[in-house]
Amino acid sequence: MARMMGGPPAKATDFRGSVRRLFGLLAPQRIALVGILAVGAVSVALTVVGPMVLGRATDLIFSGVVSKQFPAGLTKDQVIAGLRAEGRDTLADTFAAMDIRPGQGIDFTHVGEVLLFVLGLFVVASLFAFVQGRLTARVVQHAVFDLRERVEAKFARLPLSYFDRQPRGEVLSKVTNDIDNLAQSMQQTLSQMMTSLLTIVGVLVMMVVVSPLLALVALVTVPLSVLVAAKVGKRAQPQFVKQWATTGKLNGHIEEMFTGHSLVKVFGRREQAEQTFREHNENLFDASYRSQFISGLIQPAIMFLGNVNYVLIAVVGALRVSSGALSLGDVQAFIQYSRQFSQPLTQVAAMANLLQSGVVSAERVFALLDAEEQSPEPASPVRQNEVRGHVEFEHVSFRYQEDTPLIEDLSLSVQPGRTVAIVGPTGAGKTTLVNLLMRFYELDGGRITLDGVDIAEMTREDVRAKTGMVLQDAWLFGGTIAENIAYGSPGATREQIVAAAEATHVDRLVRTLPDGYDTVVDEEGGNISAGERQLITVARAFLAEPAILILDEATSSVDTRTEVLIQRAMNALREGRTSFVIAHRLSTIRDADLILVMESGRIVEQGTHSSLLEAGGHYARLYAAQFAEAIT
Template sequence: MSKETHSQRSGGPQRPGGPGGGGFGFRGGMMPVQKAKDFKGTLKRLVSYLKPHKFQLLAVLITAIISTIFSIVSPKIMGKATTRLFEGLMMKLRGVPGAKIDFDYIGNIILLLIGLYILSAIFAYIQQYIMAGVAQKTVYHLRKEVEEKLNRLPLKYFDARTHGEILSRAVNDVDNISTTLQQSLTQLITSVVTIIGIIVMMLTISPLMTLIVVVTLPLSFAATAGIAKKSQKFFKGQQKALGELNGHVEEMYTGHKVVKVFGREKKSIEKFDEINETLYQTGWKAQFVSGMIMPLMSFVSNIGYVLVSVAGGILVTKRAIEIGDIQAFIQYARQFSQPITQTAMIANVIQSTIASAERVFEILDEIEEVPEAENAKMILSPKGEVIFDHVSFGYNENEPLIEDMNIEVKPGQRVAIVGPTGAGKTTLINLLMRFYEIQNGRILIDSVDIRDLKREHLRSMFGMVLQDTWLFNSTIRDNIGYGKEGAGEDEIIAASEAAFADHFIRTLPEGYDTILNEEASNISQGQKQLLTIARAILADPAILILDEATSSVDTRTEVQIQKAMDRLMKGRTSFIIAHRLSTIRDADLILVMNHGTVIEKGNHTELLEKGGFYAELYNSQFAGGNAMAG
């Protein structure tokens, strides 16, 4: 979830706190709210997304006003029925000849009220219906922009951020905007119209009693603001402790076996108890302090209720107002604090929403990949010749990683790239596939600069089998077929057989229709690797990239896969990132890298004879060292 959690949004008015005024739950409003760095600028930009729907928004405003007006005038009309009932009753008690209660008049009032409430409900429905369409269309376009933007961003953007952060911005923050547009915006319009309408109606009844109600409000808000400020630090502490507790529990469960092996159960429980105690202390303080708001608001509003009742009684005795007006005024007083408090809460929600919008706009403002060449070239029958011509590159401009690299790979050659962790092996592959742009020099495939090719066309020439397998939540057939669009059943089975995966697939209960779960944990790591190899075989690429493709399988399976790889690599240019040097003895060319530079070139025999860096690494591995791990 994003940091600006959705716990702020409590919805609408809560249970009235007392006879004199509406209470309003402040639980959501007191949770820590993330604020935007540039509130005005972000709000203006967010509003620009609503401009295409200005006529629908105008219709929302009009229907909200009409719905609220019908709702507001109802107590005043109901007061007339009360007055007529009271007058008829008093005349009967006084013994006035022919006195009776005018039930026809009261009945007509009731019918009128039913009609008004129905009309109010209809216009409220129309308002919500239109706003739902506006909100969903706006967020649809925003989501589409974010999706398209993410597809245009370079790999370095994703490397510099966690998947969780990107997902939070693309999903949770956009969802936060959607909810606010659909719910809080209409609530805000309704609340503002209700506040204005109630003040007007109360003034028409009695300016004096209106003044009493307005005077009691600052007392209520001052008390509420003081408690809210005090409870903020407790809520922050609660959120912090909750985060620590979740992190600890997740860590202990994911590393359950390690905890058991090292006998750290007691220490783990002690740490849990410590964090849980902190959560308990901050939690009950936060709830206790925030819980004081409702009784306090009830107390203040009840004082207002008493004052209004006394003043109303005096005015009735002086025949300044009618008794039905007192009833109507008390209803207005009960309703008055609700929209005000609701508006204050929505202000918090809007702050959170603008912060979410700012995070989404940060994605939309990110620097995109270098644009594609206008007159892009095509390599129709790639041979697989690869040349690095004076290539220089650094993840940071001031910290070069690769300087003046020159490599020439002939079509069909097997090229192994070796070196310690951080030597630049993976970087070389990223540059080749144009995940990152080089600062100087050229990379040529079949004498064509890769910057003159469309990225999609360039990457279609490559097939990859990585150490970290990537499979999605679907059938085994779909996962293998992902390597080639429109692949037939025979092609998928042939690729599986070539990768020695067909046998284990057929032993599964559903065979090729077996659905892999989200983590693909219902098959072994070795079997996952076999599926990715089958997918690469099906793709039939011109250039292969193998990143220690056999590291996750047993020795017997490794021998089988190696045979399949030999068949697959035959006649194709292959780049093999190797950690275990035993797997690359037959490579045509071995590039030994260190600190971003190719320090040695040659085949296995030549490099051993040189007695240099490669020979030292090779001998250390077979002497029990692990210099190449990582």
């Protein structure tokens, strides 16, 4: 299983390219992004002005306390001159930068006005931040909505060979886990990243305004912070790649084990399944632990550098206050700015692991979107209003792998209304033949025509609309039995649904259920038997009234009595239609107009049941083997 699932990507991830593509997802929301930027700029501007205004309040309080220490009637110059005369020049320089009014105390009215103004600034800034968050959520969810739509549309354009190569759990993980993780990462990083960058710019401007010297001191640790974030992030990125690749493996294993739960128990493979789960779980734990631990080192490292920066600013600021170059309020404001400056750096560092995780998920989704698509539809497709059902294979060649031929130079002509049975050992190419007719795969050579028209000149939808298919694995979706029968005929009435059910002997089974045709079945059809599921798929094909009918071991999952009922329904269904029947039970195809015996992608025999038995070739040996097995 590990080999099938594949290991984590060995190729280095394109971080920058993926980020550019992520911004491309946001391009349709340009106006909203401009609005987010504008609102965020206003919010940040109001926020960064706050500390300077608060510094003014501090200066008022400190000046009031100092002024109270000197007797009224003196002037500021007299106080400073007296201090210098006493040899207290440092204190004189400090007071010279202050608004001293001897004899007066703190002007609480003025202080209150300043504080109310600051409160108003912060309230308005918070309102703008709220608007920014709301706009960001809208933009991100629109982008993710569009991404899911693109993924859904991509599935319709992917060839069947893509799903043959990809484990179902891995595909589901990309569509669910990775897109959800991407949405969460974008939601948390877009607004915060924009706010942090604006804050860094705004705070830097204010620091230069307050004191260019202290601004220079504050910038000393920035290159170190960037270097630490880059170095640690580079080591964390491969671990995030491994984390999400391992998540896909684990999902694939869980999906397999739950889908085949009964089989696991029957063959006693529970312990092995649990062991495989533990291995994948341990690998996921290891990758997640490493990625989170390594990326988590960024924040404490930058916080440490921020604390060093704080100490430097406090020491230099104190010296500047003592020299009278700055007021105490200016230093207080600058210390707040230094915290505001380091805080967004720390936030950016904290978001680094989230951003990297989101980018890895984006790369996995982009890999799905970049997968090679099926060949484009013809520019001017041929449309057939009425199809008689004349099918011809002309020198058809096909191979799943370039170096392994499967079907080579196969030619076949099937007249309208005839039933063609295809038999042969497993891997002979029986199902491949009808898959080519349905254009699930494209030919490597030759052509297939429908009433003389090359099906490659028709749209795939048009080809499949004229074809009904009943598979060996009866597939039902979550819904009522009536909805499942009408799946291929959305406009069918209840009377038409019941008529199709009666013709295929489903009606008598459905009426034994408590809710009849309104009985709800789950996706796996687990609440009804395998035979009943198969009968419902037969009724679905009957209601669609296709021109061409394909039956791929349609009776393999039913009991003998139900098989007889289905065979009768098939006879009515095949009447007037070209039918291709793939069968292992040769007793079910004895009335076929033509029986093809395939081996290694070639038709080795063809004829009616009686003529092939008389020939004593491959078919006769297959029939004798089944007859002998039945006797045994």
